[in-house]
Amino acid sequence: MNTPQALQLNPENSFSISSSCPAFYSPSSIEELANIAKAMDKPFYVLGAGTNTLFVNNVTPAIIHPNFHGIEVKDCGDRVLVSGQSAENWHEFVQFCLNRGYYGIENLALIPGSIGAAPVQNIGAYGVELADVLDSVSWFEFSSQTLRHFTNEQCHFGYRDSIFKHALFGKGIIVSVTLSLSKTWQPKLSYQGLAQLGADASAEQVFNQVVQLRQSKLPDPKELPNAGSFFKNPVVDEDVFNTLQQSYPDMPYYPQRNHQVKLAAGWLIDQCGLKGYRQGNVGVHQHQALVLVNYGQASGRELYQLAQYVQQQVKQKFAICLEPEVRLLDSAGLIHLTEVNN
Structure with missing residues (x-):
């Protein structure tokens, strides 16, 4: 089994967030996986390419980074x-x-x-x-x-x-x-x-x-750290959509099964005037409101708080609660995006 070791995770996430893990495993065989399973007695998180994860705190759980190729x-x-x-x-x-x-x-x-x-x-x-x-x-x-x-x-x-x-x-x-x-x-x-x-x-x-x-809409994370679409497109019942459409006839929408309608989260955020919005080291991308970006030496907590603010503004305006597509990780494991109270 490859030896667990503490590791700085800046290169392992597209947000380029500074965080460290107490142990980092990179198994490349079923045998190594089995040995890790025997030894694992602490919280862990499976990390792929790190393009859909936000490290909210300075420390993560143990990381298992699969290295299977072919x-x-x-x-x-x-x-x-x-x-x-x-x-x-x-x-x-x-x-x-x-x-x-x-x-x-x-x-x-x-x-x-x-x-x-x-x-x-x-x-x-x-x-x-x-x-x-x-x-x-x-x-x-x-x-x-x-x-x-x-x-x-x-x-x-x-x-x-x-x-x-x-x-x-x-x-x-x-x-x-x-x-x-x-x-x-x-x-x-x-x-x-x-x-x-x-x-x-x-x-x-x-x-x-x-x-x-995709290249025209989404910034390159190597130039401006991000994880692509931060929020899911919300799916609402037809009656909710019909009510919204009366006030916003130009609202983009996509009919779904079971009398539901998918809305465009980026459009909702844009309508709140948040495209290009910035809070210190973090912000909403100027060309795509669905993307949250790290402009410099941002912490994971700063991006988490920005996501809370975006969620709050959309809920106030549309009575719709956006859910993150990006997975949020603290030292104990995955966490939810907790709404900010007014």
Whole structure:
């Protein structure tokens, strides 16, 4: 087993927050995972590429950083099963599939992070979710020290949600993810920004358009530390939406199942006059209100307090409580974004 060691985590998170962990493990085999499971007697957190986590305090729990690499392909006639180990870069995995004519995840290009984190969040963008193409997940269970396999249905996917956030949280680690992709190209262009490509658009054109759109909207975390979209797009009942639309007829919306409507969190924040808002070392990005940024030597607590303020302003104006998409971590583990009282 690799020896646990304290580590400064600035390079391990896209917010570039200064924090340290009491022990850092980077297993690259099932045997190492089993040994870590035997020795783990303290709170821990599984950290992938660190692109969706905010370290709120100066100290985190022990960190397990999976280091499993490799991609395997199984031909299944008109479809193909592509398995990626958890530490593989997601965007590079999308490119790998595109270059070989395996279709279905072009709309998910340039989403930061690792393959292992993708099912946890059920990542999604431009009208496609991971749940649309996921075949199965291989997951190492600490208690039994065995590898278990979960089908798409068993993952209990929801909007930015899965079983790995709930019943299985803290009980194991995703080792690999298998997708079922098509060899026949069928574009999905319903989302804003893609429709203008036309029905005969190639997979490469869709991929390039998604990359261009994301780069135009989201700042590069290497230049301006951030974690992309900080908040989830809220989903409300139709009656709530209808009431809001009477006051805000230009409000963007996306009909969902079960008489619900998804709203644009960035638009809600923008309507509160917060685009470009700044509090010391942190702020709301000037071009994309859904992104919170670290302008310098910000602490995790400063970003947490800014998120509280944004949440408060949106609730006051729209009676909607935004939930973070970014995962918030203190020394004991994951925490919630607590609303600020007036």
